[in-house]
Amino acid sequence: MNYTDLFRATLPETVLEIAALLVLVVDLGFLRKAALETRVAVAALLGAAGCVVGLWAVAFAGAGGLSFGGEVLLAGGGSAGVAQCGILVLTALALLLLIGSDFTSHAGEFAAVALMAAAGGMIIAAAQDLLVIFVGLELLSLSLYILTAFAKKSGKSAEASMKYYLFGGMSAAFLLFGFSYLYGISGSTWLPRVVCGVNNAAAHGGAPLLAVALVMIAAGLGFKVAAVPFHFWAPDTYEGAPAPAAAFIASVSKVASFALLISISSVALHFMESFHVSGDGTAAFSAQPPQITSGFGAGWPLIVAVLAVASMVFGNLAALVQSSVRRLVAYSAIAHAGYILLGLAFFSWTNRSAEAVLYYVLTYGLTTIGAFGVVGVVERVTGSDKMDAFLGLNKRNPLLAGVMLVLFLSLAGIPPLVGFWAKFNLFAAVLEAAGGVVPFALVALAVAFSAVSLYYYLQVLKRVYVMPGVDESPLRVPPFALIVLLVIAAAVVLLGCFPALLQGWIASFY
Numbered sequence: 001m002n003y004t005d006l007f008r009a010t011l012p013e014t015v016l017e018i019a020a021l022l023v024l025v026v027d028l029g030f031l032r033k034a035a036l037e038t039r040v041a042v043a044a045l046l047g048a049a050g051c052v053v054g055l056w057a058v059a060f061a062g063a064g065g066l067s068f069g070g071e072v073l074l075a076g077g078g079s080a081g082v083a084q085c086g087i088l089v090l091t092a093l094a095l096l097l098l099i100g101s102d103f104t105s106h107a108g109e110f111a112a113v114a115l116m117a118a119a120g121g122m123i124i125a126a127a128q129d130l131l132v133i134f135v136g137l138e139l140l141s142l143s144l145y146i147l148t149a150f151a152k153k154s155g156k157s158a159e160a161s162m163k164y165y166l167f168g169g170m171s172a173a174f175l176l177f178g179f180s181y182l183y184g185i186s187g188s189t190w191l192p193r194v195v196c197g198v199n200n201a202a203a204h205g206g207a208p209l210l211a212v213a214l215v216m217i218a219a220g221l222g223f224k225v226a227a228v229p230f231h232f233w234a235p236d237t238y239e240g241a242p243a244p245a246a247a248f249i250a251s252v253s254k255v256a257s258f259a260l261l262i263s264i265s266s267v268a269l270h271f272m273e274s275f276h277v278s279g280d281g282t283a284a285f286s287a288q289p290p291q292i293t294s295g296f297g298a299g300w301p302l303i304v305a306v307l308a309v310a311s312m313v314f315g316n317l318a319a320l321v322q323s324s325v326r327r328l329v330a331y332s333a334i335a336h337a338g339y340i341l342l343g344l345a346f347f348s349w350t351n352r353s354a355e356a357v358l359y360y361v362l363t364y365g366l367t368t369i370g371a372f373g374v375v376g377v378v379e380r381v382t383g384s385d386k387m388d389a390f391l392g393l394n395k396r397n398p399l400l401a402g403v404m405l406v407l408f409l410s411l412a413g414i415p416p417l418v419g420f421w422a423k424f425n426l427f428a429a430v431l432e433a434a435g436g437v438v439p440f441a442l443v444a445l446a447v448a449f450s451a452v453s454l455y456y457y458l459q460v461l462k463r464v465y466v467m468p469g470v471d472e473s474p475l476r477v478p479p480f481a482l483i484v485l486l487v488i489a490a491a492v493v494l495l496g497c498f499p500a501l502l503q504g505w506i507a508s509f510y
Contacts, residue, residue: 009066009074009126012057012084016119019050020112027108037100040107041480044098047111051092051118058084063509065126071190074126075263079354081509083125083259086362087252090369091118093484094248097373100478101380103151103242110150114248117143121256128267130179130189133260137175137224141168144253147245148237160240167223167233175220181213191267211299218303224257225337226330228310238330239385243376246326250333250372251365258340258361261304262354265347268300305345309442311338316449319456325375326385328456329368332411335453336364339446343426348433351510356429358506360422363410363495367419370407370488374400377477377485387460392469399486400477401464406489408457410496413450417496423450425503 007014023046031039063077074080095111104110120139127133145168149161183189186197198210222230238246315335322328340360347353375385377400382389394401410419427443477485495502 005064005066008061009064009076011061012054012088013119013122015054015057016050016115016122019047019053020115020119022050023047023108023111023115027111031108036102036105036107040101041099043107043111044095047095047115048092050115051088051095054088054118055085058088065128071193072128073132073190074123075128076126077509079259079262079266079358079509080126082358082362082506083255083262084122086255086358086365087118087121087125090251090255090365091115091248093366093369093488094244094252096484097247097369097376097481098244099480099484101242101244101376103154106150110147110244113143113146114245117147117248118252121252124256125259127260128191128263130183130191130194134172134176134179136256137260138172140253140256141172141224144168144245144249147248148241150245151240151242154240154242156236156240157242158240160237164233164237167230171220171223171230174216178213178216178220181209181216185209185213191263195267214299214303218307221257221261222307225254225261225341226311226334227307227337227341228314228334231311231315231334234334235327235330238333239324239326243372243379247369247372247376250329250368254333254337255361255365258344258357261341261344262357264300265304265344266354269347301345301347304341305442308338308341308345309445311335311341312446312449313338316452316456319453322456323387324385325387325390325460326372328387328460329371329375332453332456333368335449336360336411339423339426339450340364342442342446343430345442346430346434346439348429351507353429353433355503355506355510356425359502360426362502362506363418363422363492366488367407367410367492370403370485370492371411373481373485373488374404374407377481378475381475387463388470390460390463391467392472393464393475395469395472396475397477399482400475403485403489404464405461406492408461410492412454412457414454415496416493418492418499418502419496421496421499425499 023043026046027039027043031042058081061076063081065072065076066074091114095114098107098110117140120136120143123136124133124140127136145161145165148164149157151157182194182198185201186194188194188197201210219230223233226234237249241249311334315331315338319328319331319335322331340357343353343357343360378389378393379385393404406417410417413419413423427446430439430443
């Protein structure tokens with residue numbers, strides 16, 4: 001292996017690891033006796049600065065990736081590059097929302113673990129090998145379990161972390177078991193060879209073992225994106241985790257996980273009958289899209305479609321009866337995962353599907369971070385995340401109420417906010433990729449449940465703007481946190497009014 005190429009390909013992750021160590025050194029070595037507010041601000045700003053340097057490192061690493069023995073272990077450019085940039089931006093925003101928080105006195109450790117989690121997410125986004133995927137997933141997952149438990153004075157935080165850890169360990173076992181079956185069928189851990197080997201095995205009586213492997217992998221990855229029926233951890237985790245940690249989990253981990261699913265879906269489609277690996281490791285493609293009738297590329301979309309429908313239906317219906325805004329956002333996240341999975345179930349031969357999924361998950365992550373930022377501020381003042389805690393918010397702090405209005409309407413898909421364009425692009429990509437009654441019916445179902453989601457988002461906004469508040473005294477928001485939230489809301493409006501800005505940027509990576 002060329003170690004210069006190795007260093008160049010992993011430079012973004014290396015930057016985050018150095019930033020994590022720097023945060024710990026500054027916090028524990030120089031600021032141990034400083035005020036908690038100062039330590040939190042310095043840790044957050046240093047972590048965000050590390051993410052900015054990481055963006056430069058992604059551009060420097062380029063589209064070369066990392067190969068070993070003719071097999072690509074880490075991809076560069078394409079969906080990997082987009083997802084890595086998105087992970088860095090969302091991590092920086094989540095860390096900036098840490099400023100003003102007082103849920104922990106271990107500010108440096110929190111920022112360092114968040115940076116390590118982001119490094120794991122970046123590995124996942126670029127991974128093209130089963131073993132590399134699993135290493136990245138474990139680095140991300142273990143860090144998220146720790147972040148969930150950081151509010152040591154909260155019993156809900158400890159309970160949520162324990163449930164998250166137990167469900168996560170079980171899902172990791174299922175995923176690794178499924179990977180081992182794929183290796184046994186194909187004799188390789190490189191995704192293209194795995195799909196080719198699986199396709200050949202399915203044509204010669206290996207379909208039952210393949211079905212078991214796909215179900216286990218769907219269980220493992222379904223947990224990561226909180227897809228039904230592997231969603232049980234999400235409501236408790238979103239409710240119990242500190243607000244910055246919940247924002248990180250709801251955004252960064254989703255971007256990484258869906259980037260991995262894009263890679264799997266792309267390989268399953270592009271590397272079926274159109275792909276041939278010669279003895280020297282080189283690849284050749286046919287000129288036309290493959291006709292997939294068996295093997296990985298036939299079973300995987302069906303499983304993803306089932307998860308998509310279950311998540312859309314259950315997530316939206318369960319959100320209707322929630323009184324906790326955190327849990328409402330959690331069930332909303334399950335529904336949004338269903339919409340995104342629908343795009344992956346009907347993946348196209350062109351880059352349109354990948355670009356639509358990336359557009360959706362990036363804008364959703366941005367909006368959700370802002371939503372948790374608002375919830376965290378209100379919860380810090382009122383001591384509750386219940387809907388009634390938002391009563392009269394418009395009179396208590398009009399700017400914060402305006403941010404809440406923009407973000408929740410965007411999540412509901414109301415034009416001209418960016419959430420509308422995310423859904424429009426995704427559903428259009430599904431209909432373009434696959435004609436017929438089934439895709440049209442599923443898109444119609446998604447649109448119908450998007451309308452259902454508007455009801456529970458408006459239940460929160462009704463309390464913000466319409467219903468009278470019990471306490472109408474001014475609600476103090478830390479100035480820096482308010483600036484960050486206003487920037488997020490402005491970005492949601494700007495990207496909604498000019499959707500081509502983000503679409504063009506994503507397309508430039510392909």
